[in-house]
Amino acid sequence: MTQPSTVRVGRNDAKSAWKKSSYSDHNGDCVELAEFGDVVAFRDSKDLYGPVVSVGRRTMATFVSALTSGQMAAGRR
Template structure:
């Protein structure tokens, strides 16, 4: 597996157009994401002013492919 790109952690950027999965429940327990050029950012929908994790588009794509392919397991899923 290729080495991941740099992961950045910061605070919410109000300039992002945040999106939520159509599979998300209506209880507010969701992860939102936003795209900005070659970067994809993720945040907790319950904490809009909280931390944001951003990674390169290729890293985000590889991670999401691993999730949907069943290659990532853990108690947080």
């Protein structure tokens, strides 16, 4: 069995093409993401120079698949 990619937490040091989530609401609670080759990075849109979490594309695809298939529904154990 292959190991999942490592989740990295860092700082946003580079200017990137950050995209705001289409599910973001109007009160400022927003998540943005940017793609860097084989890595997808996330940040809080209110803190442009704050922490950034990045994961590999395969990890991201697995996460999105689990969300959209209902495997990670709120309250589910």
